[in-house]
Amino acid sequence: MEIKNILVAGAGTMGSQIAQCMAEHKIDVFLFDSSMEIARNAVSKISERLQRSIDSKQLRTQDKQKILGRITIIEDVHRARSADLVIEAIVEDLKIKKSFFSHLDKIFSKDVVLASNTSSLRISKLAEAVNYPERVVGMHFFNPAHRMKLVEVVRGEKTSEDTIRTIKALAEFIGKTPVEVKDKPGFIVNRLLIPMINEAVILFEENIADRDSIDTAMKLGAGHPMGPLALADLIGIDVCLNIMENLEKQLNNVKYAPCKLLRQMLKDNKLGKKTGQGFYSYK
């Protein structure tokens, strides 16, 4: 099925980046958020990012308006009835997402794929809210979505082959590499990455090596583009802690227990880049 028109629901950090990604690849986007102000802000942010691409000669001036022209902010989801596919990127809350999926299910015909960008919720749980669970799937982008090449395609218990094929084809169409994964906590990347960061924080906490040694070791010894402590600052200490707590709870295994220092940093509001202080200081 050809995808020409997508509803992106949620215009926060991820929704705005996903909308940009689609529009850059000539897909028309309906952009919806429960806050019109956030939706308008999302378009301003896209405009600023496109301008930066023009300034760095990665985008032609005349393409900026074309890309922005493909994004339509809507106040009511019903206005997106003609969309071929939905990508949901609203707040990470099971109750709110389920209620939103149930709403989508009533608006869109049963052949319209309903994808969620959720990082930690089970796709099969979201699918419980709809009459056609075979069309519910995970399409997990990475921040910043308009740059990062990976999309995890999450197969829920009832997701159909057609749905998986559609999402993989869409991911490839927008220049991403899709990888398929079962509906298990953390999928692939967060299940590997966040416990690795937690372990790096333990090394630091136990004074086994200092901050720069830990980051340098993983850059030069493992070929990582940035060290785990710098990465923790970038992701946000609160987000890392939250993911570890989820992994521990959902996989019911103490090996995922978050270390003490992460909790202390949360208490001290040392959340990394976003608060100006984490393992590193930021201006």
Ligand code: NAI
């Ligand atoms: P965000 O907080 O920046 O944006 C969420 C948006 O959803 C807000 O603008 C809010 O107004 C809107 N919203 C809340 N309830 C709504 C409703 N009922 N209807 C319409 N809009 C509603 O959150 P962010 O970071 O963009 O995350 C969105 C989703 O993407 C979450 O599921 C998250 O797990 C996932 N994700 C986040 C990543 C990140 O780095 N921030 C990376 C990959 C996935």
